Amino acid sequence: MSILLMMVPVALALGLTGLGGFIWSLKHRQFEDPEGAALRILTDDDIET
Amino acid sequence: MSHFVRSRAGRDQMDAAVEGIHCAGCLSRIEKGIGALPGVTSARVNFTQKRLSVEWGEGSADPGAVLGKLDQLGYRGHAFAPAAVEADEKARGDMLARSLAVAAFAMMNVLLLSISIWAGGMSDDTRNLFHAISAVIAIPAVAYSGRLYFVSAARVLRHGGLNMDVPISVGVLLATGLSVVETLLHAREVYFDSVLMLLMFLLAGRVLDQAMRRKMRSAAVNLAALRALSAERIEANGEVTTVPVEVLQPGDCVIVRPGNRIPADGVVTLGQSSIDASLVTGETLPQEAAAGTPVYAGTLNGEGQLTLRVRAATGDSLMDEIEKLIAAAETARSGYRHLADRAAALYAPVVHLAALLTGLGWYFLGHMSLHDALVAAISVLIITCPCALALAVPAVQVVASGALFRAGIILRHGDAIERLAAVDMVVFDKTGTLTLPEPQVMPAEIPAGMVQAAAQLALSSHHPLARALARLSVERAPCADAAETVGQGVSGTIDGKRAWLGSPAFCGLATTAPMADDARTSVLAFRWGDETVQIPIRQALRADVPQVVQALRDMGLDLMIVSGDREGPVKAVADILEISDWRAGVRPADKVALLEELAGKGRKVLMVGDGLNDAAALASAQASLSPVSASDITQAVADAIFTGDRLAPVSEALRVSRRGARLIHQNLGLAAVYNAIAVPLAVIGHVSPLMAAIAMSISSILVTVNSLRAKGSLLSAFLPDEKDDTSAHELPLTGLTCC
Structure with a gap:
């Protein structure tokens, strides 16, 4: 059962990472313009010609 | 322009609503074009909201130049200051999303632990450890995600009322408290998972509801910006x-x-x-x-x-009078109670009483231990927790308002769906509602060359009738020597010949031809060299008015026209549409009085109007619609705004709302059936809190699926020819250029 001492914290840490990631993206306005984000990948402004 | 620029930490920032953004090409062209302006440090288009946000170092760029550049790129931009309400709504939306994320995270982790406990074969020590871990995860999560409900419930209780948040809060707090006690006592079962699942479902409903509201509000703000004076x-x-x-x-x-x-x-x-x-x-x-x-x-x-x-404001102008009428009407209407609140007022006392009686009954009559009696009471609370009720209304509102949005109708109030559905009579304003907002040139036997020449001359005039004529111009180059005589007409030289456009007298005609007898028609005279013609111009009906009127009749609605215009034009329109019930020359206060009289007779009236004189009537009607060409105040009081040149959105709004209301009732019915089965079981004590939570989740999912099921049918009902006309429905307005 000592495996639990490792696995439970690992599971929680993984979950917390996901939660943290979501809150980070919310804070950094990643959900402000979902339609625009879908279109921006179509332009290749970042490629030097 | 500088009024729309906000300065912060050495940077100036301006927001603009932009017409005509359609594709990735538009997006990058605008960002590149504006970004290349001297001084501009950042230009970012929000495609979802059709807005542009520009930043520059303080004082280093000119806001007028930004809008000028946009114009040059082929887009029209309208600077505006985002309303404080929008920032509040965004903050609230983010708070809800965070609450939902925390509840979901905690629910999943606690459920992982719970599932291993249910799987069995676990020693008591491990189980107690798992319960303790669950408690550590759940308590802060419940406090964080549930605070919204606790605050709302506390506020309502302080005012002696009841809403859905009261039974939710009581259920959540009792179940959490009991679980903590059980954990400390090393009991076999705790209910953290049930509590968290409950919160997650409830918050999902709130997030949906909030997202819909924000979308509608931002569309409405854009429309206002396009029209700002x-x-x-x-x-x-x-x-x-x-x-x-x-x-x-x-x-x-x-x-x-x-x-x-x-x-x-x-x-x-x-x-x-x-x-x-x-x-x-x-x-x-x-x-x-x-x-x-x-x-x-x-x-x-x-x-x-x-x-x-x-x-x-002198207190006696038309505006003051209308504002007073609107204020009075809105106070009267705020008496309307939402279906969900009415359900809650009925529901909460019954639920609490049932739970209390269950606990007392088992303890005193059933001779259960205090602990077991409490568990039975909490089961009743959890199983009756109005998840399905809390989802029933918002889920339908989201689906229905989405369908309306695509049809070019922007709902301003979510509860408008309930009120629109109950409508049994439609009162139309005439000018700008049944008719197009601008006058149209009527077909007459005039040579095309004459019409074009007249239209070319009309380009140089701002008279309302001349502007209608000017829209027919193909050449698009006003004549060079045009001179306008105020109150009479405009004259100039076309193809070497002198031309006059204006009143019959201005063009040398002594009398007006018979066609002007029709009260709806005005006449512009046009003289070109020796030839003189008269061009009839009048308010034309929206193209699909007869079909819409027929569709409304088929829906069993009574129709009425109430207009501030003179009797002649109103009667003419009423005759064409075969609407026998019409009033002409009605003042704003009389419109309100008329609607109140109808309401007194038990009629549920939908008022459709665009004028400032309709605003008070719109506010006092059961439900109200207003075209996008309406005056600002009128739009602000209407339940919904429709775009495009058609009247079809009126019947569409009623149809979708009726279906939506039917769905809401279906959902409430589903929730009631579920309770009718589950509550007796819980009262008997046959349902553990875990089973209660699962049953409750199933009912919530059922209600949501039932609402989403309607999505297809709400959309598919559009007539095929309306589908082709998507440009008219597109928001906020059709574009100038694209790709």
Whole structure:
């Protein structure tokens, strides 16, 4: 059962990472313009010609 | 322009609503074009909201140049200051999303632990450890995600009321408290998972609801920005500056150019023109204005330049009267209680009483231990937790308002669906509602060459009738020597021949031809060389009015026309549409009185109108719709705004709302059936809190699926020819160029 001492914290840490990631993206306005984000990948402004 | 620029930490920032953004190409062209302007440090398009946000170092760029550049790129931008409400809603939306994320995270982790406990074969020590870990995860999560409900419940209870948040809070707090006690006592079962699942479902409903509201609000704000007025104010030093109408003060002098809207109530001090007041009074024929004439905000200036002195609210102007009427009507309407709240008021006492009786019954009569009796009572609370009820209404509102949005209808109030569904009578305004907002040239036997020549000359005039004619022009180059004689007409040289356009007398005609007898028709005379023709122009009905009227009749609705216009034009329209019930020359207060009289007879009236004179009537009706061409105040009080040149959105709104309301009732019915089965089981004590949580989740999912099921049918009902006409429905307006 000592495996639990490792696995439970690992599971929680993984979950917390996901939660943290979501809150980070919310804070950094990643959900402000979902339609625009879908279109921006179509332009290749970042490629030097 | 500078009024829309906000300075913060050495940077200036401006937001603009942009018309005509359609694709990835538009997006990158605007960002590159604006970003290349000198001084601009950042230009970012929000495609979802059709807005542009530009930043530059303080004072290093000109906001006018930004809008000029946009214009040059082929897009029209309208600067605006985002309303404080929008920032509040965004903050609230983010808070809800965080609460939901925390609840979901905690629920999943606690459920992982719970599932291993249910799987069995676990030693008591491990189980107690798992319960303890669950408690550590769940308690902060419940406190964080549930605070919204606790705060709301506390506020309602303080005022002696009841809403859905009360049973939710009681259930959540009791179940959490009991679980903590059980954990400390090393009991076999705790209920953290049930509590968290409950919160997660409830929050999902709230997030949906909030997202819908934000989308509608941002569309409405964009529409307002596209229409926002600026005024040309004469400053003390004689300079003319452009300012937003909001900053105008009584006593200010403003210039109104030909063809512009009058920015504020005032009195003409200089100039002569004809005023198109159709948006304000419903009157179709232009009225003459000269020095001393009072003019109203929102009316359209004709061919002459006016200078006017802005008037203080005197308390007796048309505007004041209408605002008073609106305030009175809105107070009366706030008495309306939402279906969900009515259900809650009925539901909460019953649930609490049932739980209490269950606990007491088992303890005193069933001789259970205090602990077991408490568990039975909490089971009742959890199983009856109004998840399904809390989802039933928002889920349908989201689906229905989404369908309406695609049809070009922007809902301003979510509960409008309930009110629209109950409508049994439709009252139409005439001018701008049944008819198109602008007059149309009627087909007549005039050679095409004459019409084109007349249209070319009309380009040089701002008279409302001439503007209707000018829209027919193909050449698009006004003649060079055109000169406008205010109050009479415009003259110029076309193809070497002198031409006159205006009143019959101006063109040398002694009398008016018979066609002008029709009260709806005005006549423009046009003389080109020796030839003279008369061009009939009148308010034309929206193209699909007869079909929509028929569709409304088929839905079993009574129709009525109530207009501020004169009897002749109103009767003519009523005759064409075979609507026997019509009133003409009705003042705003009388419109309200009429609606109140109808309401007194038990009629549930949908008012459709666009004029300022309709605003009070819209506010006092059971439900109200307004076209996008309506005046600002009118749009602000209407439940929904529809775009495009068609009237079809009116029948569409009613159809979708009726279906939506049917769904809401179905959902409430589902929730009731579920409770009817589950509650007796819980009262008997056959349901553990875990089973209660699962049953409750299933009912929530059922309700959501039932609402989403309707999505397809709500959309598919559009007529095929309306589907083709997507440009008319597109928001906020169709574009100028694309790709």
